[in-house]
Amino acid sequence: MRLSPDEIILWQYGFVKLNGTIVFTWGLMLVLAVGSKLITRNLSTELRRSRWQNLLEIVITGIQKQIEDVGLPHPQKYLGFLGTLFLFLALASLCTVIPGYEPPTGSLSTTAALALCVLVAVPLFGIKEQGLGGYLKSYAEPTVIMLPFNVISELSRTLALAIRLFGNMMSGTMILAILLTITPFIFPIAMRALGLLTGMVQAYIFSILAAVYIAAATRPQGEARTDANAKA
């Protein structure tokens, strides 16, 4: 039984391997990049728009509204990062309807890479927003004693992000594989439909958590750093 698409090896030359994770990730990236390029090629501000432009506008304004609701006042600055995260994860789980496809997020390497992106992006946005000193000072809040715990929470929440996404996506394929041996035919389809829902919820949660962490890092001093920091 396979745990992750890492174990599908399509091509190997020496120690250079081309496994399923890499191929599916690049495929998704290609679809996203070429798709958005094609759609945004002839945008119109007229009343009459192409239906793809309408779709993209709905998605973008939806993401912007969610980011704003989390507590980031200028969503445009964070749209590139958070929107890409969400779209990639959503497409990765939506594509599971294609036969032969396995979500690349079912591999711990992919989710760890995404979580590392969040780990790097949070301090960058924080420093950009309130300066190096201001950002570093936020680690020593409410007192200096909390400094090591704040650093630990930074690391442990990155681990949690990676493991959560990996576990959810991996469990979907795993349960399907087990069910196919026990009750083939109807029941796996129902579980697949449930897997689509879980995938969307996980994509939403991953990007909303990234937004919450960024909001906690960019919030000006004095305001309470509430819920976002305590979570691990």
Place this chain on the structure above:
Amino acid sequence: MDNVTLTAIASIVTAGLTIAGGSIGPALGEGRAVATALSSLAQQPDAATTITRTLFVGLAMIESIAIYCFVVSMILIFANPFWNHVIAQTAGK
């Protein structure tokens, strides 16, 4: 019983216990969270978007504990690190 059998028994039993114990706590927690969210939704339907978003994030937090247990039990069954060690030891003998 040799070491390989003992390792297999320990891994399988531990995997079962992990997922059993690890699903009870988050299940109770999620039930409480959803119940509270539903009652606050009934009291304040205007705040539905905020409550739903916070609920989802909180549920993900709670659920991640169950997911950790699941990952640990899957590792114990399918990618057991002790397995190779024991087999190498037996083969070396």
